[in-house]
Amino acid sequence: MVWGLLCALLSAVAYGVASVMQAVAAKASPDSGAGVDPRLLLRVLRQWKFVLGLGFDVLGFVAQIAALHVLPLFVVQAAQAASLAVTAVAARVFGVRLGAREWTAVGVVCAGLALLGGSAESEGSTQVGLGFRLVLAGAVVVLGLAGVAAGRASRRVRTPALGLVAGLCFGIVAISGRVMPSLAPLDLLTDPALYIVAVAGGLAMLFYATALQRGSVTTSTAMMVLGETVLPSLIGIVLLGDRTRPGFALVAVAGFVLAVTAALALARFGEPAPIEPQQEAASH
Numbered sequence: 001m002v003w004g005l006l007c008a009l010l011s012a013v014a015y016g017v018a019s020v021m022q023a024v025a026a027k028a029s030p031d032s033g034a035g036v037d038p039r040l041l042l043r044v045l046r047q048w049k050f051v052l053g054l055g056f057d058v059l060g061f062v063a064q065i066a067a068l069h070v071l072p073l074f075v076v077q078a079a080q081a082a083s084l085a086v087t088a089v090a091a092r093v094f095g096v097r098l099g100a101r102e103w104t105a106v107g108v109v110c111a112g113l114a115l116l117g118g119s120a121e122s123e124g125s126t127q128v129g130l131g132f133r134l135v136l137a138g139a140v141v142v143l144g145l146a147g148v149a150a151g152r153a154s155r156r157v158r159t160p161a162l163g164l165v166a167g168l169c170f171g172i173v174a175i176s177g178r179v180m181p182s183l184a185p186l187d188l189l190t191d192p193a194l195y196i197v198a199v200a201g202g203l204a205m206l207f208y209a210t211a212l213q214r215g216s217v218t219t220s221t222a223m224m225v226l227g228e229t230v231l232p233s234l235i236g237i238v239l240l241g242d243r244t245r246p247g248f249a250l251v252a253v254a255g256f257v258l259a260v261t262a263a264l265a266l267a268r269f270g271e272p273a274p275i276e277p278q279q280e281a282a283s284h
Helices: 002-028 039-044 048-068 073-081 083-094 100-119 130-151 155-179 185-189 192-214 217-239 249-265 273-283
Strands: none
Touching: 002 048, 002 073, 002 083, 002 192, 048 073, 048 155, 073 083, 073 100, 073 155, 073 217, 073 249, 100 249, 130 155, 130 192, 155 192, 155 217, 192 217, 217 249
C-alpha cells in the first residue's frame, strides 16, 4: 500500500512538471490552421522542453502503472488530477506567483489525497477477458473520431471538447494499465492492452497539444482532469472490483471530491504564457 502511494505521488510530480514544459512548447509552435494536425507532434518534438517533458511523462506513466497494480483507480486517478498542484508549484520556475488562495488549494489537494490513501483497500489487477479489451479498443476508435470532430468545431466548443477527449483517452490508458496482469516484457508484448495504451496515449497527447495550442490552457486542463478522473474511477468501482476499507466509503468520497475540486481550481497554472513577455524583455 505504501509503495503504491509513493508511486502515485511520483507519477503526479512527473506529470505536473511535464505539463508546464509541454504547455510552453505547444504555445511556441506555429499553428497550422483548423482541425487536428498530427504534424503538430512532430513540430513540438523539435523543442527540447517538450522532449524533456515527454521524458517526465514516461517516468510518470511507469509509476502510474506500478501504482495501479496495488491501488484502486479512484486513488491513482485522483493523484493524476493532483499533478496540477505540482504544476502550480513548478510554474514558479517560469515566474508565476502563487497567492494565498492558490497555496490553500495545494494544501486541500494534499489533504484529499491523504484521505483517499487512508481509505483505500489494497488492490491487485482484476482479471478481465479479451471482450473487455476489445471494448477498450472500440472506445479508443470512438474517441479518435470524436477528437477529430472536436478539432473542426467552433472555437467556443473546440477547446473544452479536445481537453475532455484527451482526458478520456488518458483514462483509457489508466484502465488498460489496471487490467494488465503482468509487467513482464513477454507478457506485455502479447497483451492487447499494451497496444491500446500506446494508441490511446498518442491520441491523448495529440488532442491535448492541439487544445493547448489553440485555446485556453485553463479550460483544456480542467476538462482533461475531469475526463481522466471521474469516468475511470467509476469503471474501477463498478467493473473492476475497486473498493474502500470497511466503513471508509464516505471518507474516500470526501477525499476524491476535495482533491479533484482543488485541482480544478489550480488548472489555470497550466498556462505559463503570461511570463513570455517578461522573458523576452529580459533577453534584450
